[in-house]
Amino acid sequence: xxxxxxxxxxxxxxxxxxxxxxxxxxxxxxxxxxxxxxxxxxxxxxxxxxxxxxxxxxxxxxxxxxxxxxxxxxxxxxxxxxxxxxxxxxxxxxxxxxxxxxxxxxxxxxxxxxxxxxxxxxxxxxxxxxxxxxxxxxxxxxxxxxxxxxxxxxxxxxxxxxxxxxxxxxxxxxxxxxxxxxxxxxxxxxxxxxxxxxxxxxxxxxxxxxxxxxxxxxxxxxxxxxxxxxxxxxxxxxxxxxxxxxxxxxxxxxxxxxxxxxxxxxxxxxxxxxxxxxxxxxxxxxxxxxxxxxxxxxxxxxxxxxxxxxxxxxxxxxxxxxxxxxxxxxxxxxxxxxxx
Amino acid sequence: xxxxxxxxxxxxxxxxxxxxxxxxxxxxxxxxxxxxxxxxxxxxxxxxxxxxxxxxxxxxxxxxxxxxxxxxxxxxxxxxxxxxxxxxxxxxxxxxxxxxxxxxxxxxxxxxxxxxxxxxxxxxxxxxxxxxxxxxxxxxxxxxxxxxxxxxxxxxxxxxxxxxxxxxxxxxxxxxxxxxxxxxxxxxxxxxxxxxxxxxxxxxxxxxxxxxxxxxxxxxxx
Numbered sequence: 044x045x046x047x048x049x050x051x052x053x054x055x056x057x058x059x060x061x062x063x064x065x066x067x068x069x070x071x072x073x074x075x076x077x078x079x080x081x082x083x084x085x086x087x088x089x090x091x092x093x094x095x096x097x098x099x100x101x102x103x104x105x106x107x108x109x110x111x112x113x114x115x116x117x118x119x120x121x122x123x124x125x126x127x128x129x130x131x132x133x134x135x136x137x138x139x140x141x142x143x144x145x146x147x148x149x150x151x152x153x154x155x156x157x158x159x160x161x162x163x164x165x166x167x168x169x170x171x172x173x174x175x176x177x178x179x180x181x182x183x184x185x186x187x188x189x190x191x192x193x194x195x196x197x198x199x200x201x202x203x204x205x206x207x208x209x210x211x212x213x214x215x216x217x218x219x220x221x222x223x224x225x226x227x228x229x230x231x232x233x234x235x236x237x238x239x240x241x242x243x244x245x246x247x248x249x250x251x252x253x254x255x256x257x258x259x260x261x262x263x264x265x266x267x268x269x270x271x272x273x274x275x276x277x278x279x280x281x282x283x284x285x286x287x288x289x290x291x292x293x294x295x296x297x298x299x300x301x302x303x304x305x306x307x308x309x310x311x312x313x314x315x316x317x318x319x320x321x322x323x324x325x326x327x328x329x330x331x332x333x334x335x336x337x338x339x340x341x342x343x344x345x346x347x348x349x350x351x352x353x354x355x356x357x358x359x360x361x362x363x364x365x366x367x368x369x370x371x372x373x374x375x376x377x378x379x380x381x382x383x
Numbered sequence: 384x385x386x387x388x389x390x391x392x393x394x395x396x397x398x399x400x401x402x403x404x405x406x407x408x409x410x411x412x413x414x415x416x417x418x419x420x421x422x423x424x425x426x427x428x429x430x431x432x433x434x435x436x437x438x439x440x441x442x443x444x445x446x447x448x449x450x451x452x453x454x455x456x457x458x459x460x461x462x463x464x465x466x467x468x469x470x471x472x473x474x475x476x477x478x479x480x481x482x483x484x485x486x487x488x489x490x491x492x493x494x495x496x497x498x499x500x501x502x503x504x505x506x507x508x509x510x511x512x513x514x515x516x517x518x519x520x521x522x523x524x525x526x527x528x529x530x531x532x533x534x535x536x537x538x539x540x541x542x543x544x545x546x547x548x549x550x551x552x553x554x555x556x557x558x559x560x561x562x563x564x565x566x567x568x569x570x571x572x573x574x575x576x577x578x579x580x581x582x583x584x585x586x587x588x589x590x591x592x593x594x595x596x597x598x599x600x601x602x603x604x605x
Contacts, residue, residue, distance in 0.1 A: 098513055121517070128515040138510035142528035152514035154524075183604060199514070209513075 046109070047207060047239050048074040048097055053106030055092055055263075066092045068263040070106070074241060076206075079233050081242045081250040081271070083286055084260035090243045093260065094209050097241065098130045099123035111206060128156050131200025131238075135212035137192040139184040145171065145195050146180040152202040170198040174228060190221035197228055201236070208232060210242045214249060226253050247286040251275070251346060259283045272347050276315070293342040293353045300381055303339050309359035311381040314372050316343050316352045321375045325368070326356075332367045334360030355381070388575040393567065400563035401583065403477050407549045407559055410481045412542060415488025419541075422448070422489060423496020424522060430501075434508065434518035434526075451490040456548050459483050460555055480557030484548055488541060495537035499530045532603035539595025543588050550584075560584055 055067040066089045074080045084090045095101035096108055099118060107116050115126055131152075139148050146167050153163045171177045174194040184192055193213060200208050210229060214222040230253050233240050242254060250257050250271060257274050259267040259282055267274060267283045275291065278284040288296075294313055295303060303311060316322055329336055336356050343352030358365045372378045422444065428434045429441040454462060460483045467474045467482045507529060511521045527534065550561020560580050568577030 100509060100512060124515050124517055127513055130513070132510070132513035134506055134510060136504075136506055138504070138506035140507060140510070140525060140529060142525075142531060151511070151516075155514055155516045155520065185604075196510075199510075202514075 045076050046073045047076040047111055048072070048241065049107075049109040050093075050096070051107040051109075053093075053096060053103045053108060055089070055096070055101065056104045066263050067096075067103075070263075070265050072258055072265065072268070074239060075256075076239055077233070077237055078255040079230070079240045079242060079253050081244060081254035081257040082260055083244055083247065083250055083257060085245060085282075087262075088260040089263040090245075090260050091211055094211055094241060094243045097207070097209060098127050098132060128152070128203050129205050129207070131202070131205040131208040133193065133196045133200045133208065133210050133213045135215045137184070137189070137196045137216075139192055139195055139199075141184055144181050144183055145176060145187070148184065148195055149198045149202055152199060156203050166202065170201055173201070174198045188221075189217050190224055193217065193221075193225050194228065197225070197232065201232065201238070205238065207239045207241065210240060212243055212245070215244070215246070222249075223252070229253055247290040250286075251290055255347070259286065270347070272349060272351065275346055275351065291342070291344070291352075293340075295340045295355050295381070299340060303355070303357075304381070307337070307339065307357045309335075309337070309357040310365050311339065311355060311357055312369060312372070313341075313353055313355045313379045313381060315377040316341075316350055316354060317376050318349050319375065322354065322372070325371050325375060329358070329360075329368050332360060332364035334358055334364045334368050336368075386571070386573045386575070388573075388579055393576055393579070396563060396567060397560075397579065397583065400558060400560045400580075403557070404546065404549050404559035404561075404587075407477055407481055407484060407552060407557060408542070408545050410478070411484040411488050411545050411549075412538075414481065415485035415545075416492060416538065416541070418485065418489040419492030420496055420527075422493035423500065424526070426493060426497040427500040427526070428518070428522055432505075434521055448490050448493055451486070452494065454487075456483070456487050457551050457554070459487055460551070475556040477552075477557050477559075480549075480552035480555050483555075484545065484552060487548060488545055491544065492538070492541045495541065496534065499533040499537055500526055502533070503529045532599045535595055535599040535602055539592060539599070542591050542595065546584060546588060546591070560587075 050070050050072045053067060053070040054065065056063045056065050070093065082090045082093060092101050096103050097110060099115065103116065107114060110126060111129065115123070118126065140151065143151065149167045149170050150163050153166060158166065168177065171180055174197055176191060176194050179187060179191065184195065187195065214225050217225060226249065229240055232238050242249060244250065254271050256269065257271050258265050259280065261282045266280045267278070274283060275287050278287045314322060326336055336358050338354055339357050340355035341353050343350060345351060358368055369378055369380065426441065426444050429437040429444065431438065463483045463486055464474050467479050470482060471479050473479060503526065508521060511525050549557065549559045552559060553562030553565055560583060564577050564580035567573060568580060
């Protein structure tokens with residue numbers, strides 16, 4: 044895969060009341076062509092600023108930014124106009140032009156890019172068909188629901204056939220059901236049109252649902268990066284752990300453990316459920332070691348089309364027998380013995 | 384002369400005055416409106432964080448507007464008299480009265496334009512920038528349509544204020560309804576004539592306001 048957006052040592056400082064405030068601090072990120080890359084962080088982490096560096100709506104204080112092979116770090120505003128024609132952007136509050144119809148909104152970037160009218164009209168119809176709003180072409184934005192407005196926003200962002208779409212909290216103003224519709228549409232944009240999508244969010248659900256890779260931003264620093272599976276399976280930082288636990292609660296927390304240990308005599312272990320699904324094979328055979336097991340906690344789902352989850356088990360039997368079972372489990376997956 | 388309304392005498396005078404008022408108001412709104420729109424756009428565009436931020440230009444424009452705007456119109460007529468003479472070779476007459484009228488309108492309207500434009504959501508401007516539009520294009524194609532409803536209401540407000548100001552233009556020979564009311568009514572103790580002029584002005588203002596409201600509703604689609 045080839046990189047489409049590269050940030051090297053990017054720093055952004057603002058001057059507020061005579062003091063320098065560092066919004067972004069030495070960020071290195073590489074987004075590969077054709078992927079959905081998510082940047083997650085709490086509000087104020089600097090993620091909105093970060094995504095605006097890509098299309099030059101904000102300028103870095105230092106560092107190098109390469110977009111589609113072109114180093115845009117020193118670009119003037121005028122030079123950026125052309126770059127922006129190749130980058131679509133969608134917004135949390137949709138930011139549609141209220142004075143223009145749905146068709147007028149979608150046509151705007153095409154006018155800017157100088158498309159002749161006939162080509163423009165055909166392209167607008169094609170885009171509205173793609174987002175399922177062909178019948179609302181002559182409606183005004185305030186006559187549409189939030190989800191429909193965001194669809195218009197997506198059509199507008201795609202107008203000039205950009206290779207990159209930036210989605211700044213694109214679903215944060217929508218209800219859960221509409222959120223899923225819009226995420227599905229973004230996935231369709233990525234899969235069917237091959238557009239690289241950079242998603243900014245504070246919702247781990249968004250990351251789980253559509254992203255291929257994710258970077259975690261905290262106080263202007265990138266504290267973690269990896270495939271979504273990797274970060275969900277092995278979050279290294281507390282912030283990442285908090286984000287993961289906001290959507291998956293497969294593993295018992297301290298309170299759960301205390302409760303479990305109060306009720307169960309045996310040794311308690313948590314085993315990760317991986318792709319191979321051999322956990323059951325081992326468990327079906329523990330009687331061989333004179334050990335019985337009970338399932339106490341856990342959950343199994345799918346993440347990026349792979350099984351993902353964990354089971355917390357009580358193992359009862361002789362210490363040697365339980366040790367043997369744990370060893371067998373360790374041979375096929377990660378196992379953590381919960382401390383007494 | 385009787386101190387009552389005399390149709391034979393007053394009606395032709397009233398119609399002539401109405402024509403002069405209409406002429407002055409139209410010309411004033413055309414010139415002052417366009418210049419005010421331009422000045423308002425400049426104020427909006429050059430403020431910090433806007434499309435063409437320029438601290439020096441904004442500060443200069445801001446000070447000029449603040450100086451000119453509070454001048455009472457009757458004093459402004461006198462103050463711009465040298466300019467009127469310079470531009471037209473004199474200062475008496477209907478056309479010449481338009482110069483102070485247009486100046487007052489320009490500065491008054493510029494603030495209304497500026498105030499309405501700053502209410503445009505910054506996100507909308509950002510979306511236009513993100514699609515590759517430059518600041519001049521955004522000013523030309525997006526900013527005015529996005530604020531059109533309030534701008535029409537603001538322009539209607541100015542329209543009514545201009546009708547008010549033309550009454551004062553009588554002192555430099557501008558003629559018009561105000562002058563008619565003063566010359567043929569007030570100064571000749573003819574209250575009826577004053578009241579006819581007042582009623583005509585009220586009807587005129589009502590019509591303008593109704594038209595403005597209707598257009599603004601169409602622009603806002605509600």
